[in-house]
Amino acid sequence: MPGSPAVPDPDSASASVSTDDVRAVVERWNPAGGALLRPAADAGQQPEAVVGEYDSVTLIGPDDPNTTLLRTELSRFEPRVAFTDPVTDPANLPDVIGGGPAVVLVLLDPGAAAGAGLIDPVARLQASGNRILFAMNGVHAHPQWRATLQHDAAMLAHALGAEPEIVPVSARLAVAARGSGDAALLDRSGLAALHAHLSVAIGNHGPDRLAGATARILADTRDRVMGQIEALRSGTAVTRLRAERTTALAGRDGGRAQALAALRNRLQLARVDLTHEVGARIRTLNATARTDLERLDRRAVREYPEQLQQLVNEATGELDGFVGRRLVELTRQIEAVTGPAPGSQPGPGSSPGRPADPPPRVGADPDGRPRGVEDRLMIALGASAGFGLGRLIVAPLSLVPALDIASVPITLALGAGVALWVVRARGHLADRAHLRQWVTDALVNVKAQLEQRVATALVEAESDLTDRVVRASTARMVETDQRVAELEKQLRRAAAEQPAQLAACERDLAILDAAAGS
Template structure:
């Protein structure tokens, strides 16, 4: 009807000048547009926008990409063409490849209006027109926008001497296309294809109503269990390595080093905590990536890991108290020293004059040996006492690090599960609305099928009786 209405408007006859890139998309646009009647004569595409305004032509079609807003160069070109008396028609080609083509069209229209230019913008897709012709789909042809572009060009290039001729050609084309559409509609109605498609789509939506939440939650739980096992194994391995290193260092320390050892162990635990935190953060990132690949119900961002303070070792080791072992070692040391002293001075006992002098020497040697044994025993006891403190402290650190990892995983599970539930709830709501629309359309298609078949038969009979001389 838009094409027939344009046939009554007098315009300027002549060739339409085509400005745009000389590429495959423009070639396909020219090819598909040439299949419409009446035929529109298009010039060869010219990409020279700088000298375009100097050429002749009463109608100019400027082809732009549907994904790019009109620029200052194109606005200036439209201004110069309009000043030269040419009617400019902007064509956004490739709408099938750009979902935001409407916003691009609106923004381009705002820029043209701001420049004081009255220029029509027509969105088209030559590839959709090709697909519609291949599949004989009239609805897809309407979506391509080629028919609207052809009607607009026909209105701009029709003159009063060719109105009747072009009107007859256009009417014949419209009647042929309408008969094809009626035949397609009758075929669909007779086969019940529309109702079947509606039922199939409703069944598919109901099957996917949860938005993939069940699959995503199951995958998330499996990955969480695997992450928990891996993190606890890593924590145990790192803590054992820390314990072995601490024991080796403790065996080499002297008394002054043992005093400073607790502070050095705290520094090692802080470094170990940083390593474990990096392991946890990396695991959460990997967990997010695997959850995202599980299905559409997965969250769209990684869980936030909050770093807690490093684990504490507890109080420093208390001074070791003296017990029965220390007193026993004094007696054992003195006894051993006296025996060693008597052994050493036994040759002097053979001399009667030196027999009395051996007694103080024996006592001095016994006291010295006792002091050495007691000192050595005290060092060993202090080392064992510090080693036992290290065992307890490392066990405490291991428990805190394991709790740290498990807590991070539990918080991540809670956060990811909440996001999955919210995402699935939004999808379920949208699916419910769509299912309600499908059920309404299904009832309408089922109840109105006989009437639509009768209307198609009546319209087809009327169009089959049409002749070019019969008028409207």
């Protein structure tokens, strides 16, 4: 790569990297490389017979894309570590490893705790003199991986008799770091640390490999130092801090204006929806009342006001439930914009301690229908019709002189009966018409009370939600002011410390160049 130092010979490289200054620089800029450099330098001082003891690492884990990606990313590190094919069933390990000791890498699942089917064979392998290393692969996809790691560590410590070191790794983060050139993200991926552990375990430090590994570590560290020098000279960090401060100042009101505008908009929509719901329920009540009135007899007419009040009570309960759900949804929509305010309570309409208002009353029972000229006219018309009908019925009797006198009381009785029926029927119809008019007037009054009930709920909700918006925005305003003050402090510190940081980077770069050229 451009700017990389020349590869030193093994003896000079080993001597150079053993100095305290070079090690300090490497460990400061490249912790994973420093972890590999220390045992590499120590191994370089040992006889040839004790290095390179293991040819490959036996891999225990699922044979899936995540394992394949992990092996691919580890193969990019120097010195190269060879792996066997993944052993998916730990019970087959004795056949795979054979009789001699081996280095075994056990991949743990961050989404599920390790069971006895894995822990018991691993314990037997360690008892047989094998070197066991553990890695938890794919931690980026499991937020709860730390709890799983602690559980697995406790189970393995009980089985192995010692606390195991489990390296959390994420090959996906390593891919992202390689694509963006982010060295810090590569360190977070854990692959460099795992590679260092594997290299130490297999004794992968022969003279040729030692020289290549040392040169690679020094070159990687030098690239990191150069990147920091370029960032300091270009003022990238200062520019980023200024842009972040500008963004923070733009939102200094804590989103209050946006939240209040959203609140007004949502309240208007809720008012339209609830007003329409009130009208729909009143229309339903009116249609139900008309149907009931058509089936009422004379006795039921007097009892219908109480029945109508019961219908109004049921409709009010259903409307209250609808209003409560609508206001809870309104609160959720506003909190999606503002976030929950500190110390916020349950949404409007859902608070269990809020007393419910009594349902609207339909009013006093209808007054008795006054008897007027129409009733007297119905008596006359009924009597007339009855007498005519009676004369028609007894007309055959008039042909017999002996029965002619008997036809008179029959005619009078039929006339009186028909007159009574007509009067009662007409009175029943008039009573139902009178009750129908009373129901119409009563439902108009009920509708007005329900609309007032909805308006009261909306006003209370508006007051509560406005308070939530103000409290949430005020909290964010305080956070924004603190963040702006912190950014200004960082800007002043960056401006003051930039020359010293640049000088320190140049000193570290000079040490690395001297180590690479020695």
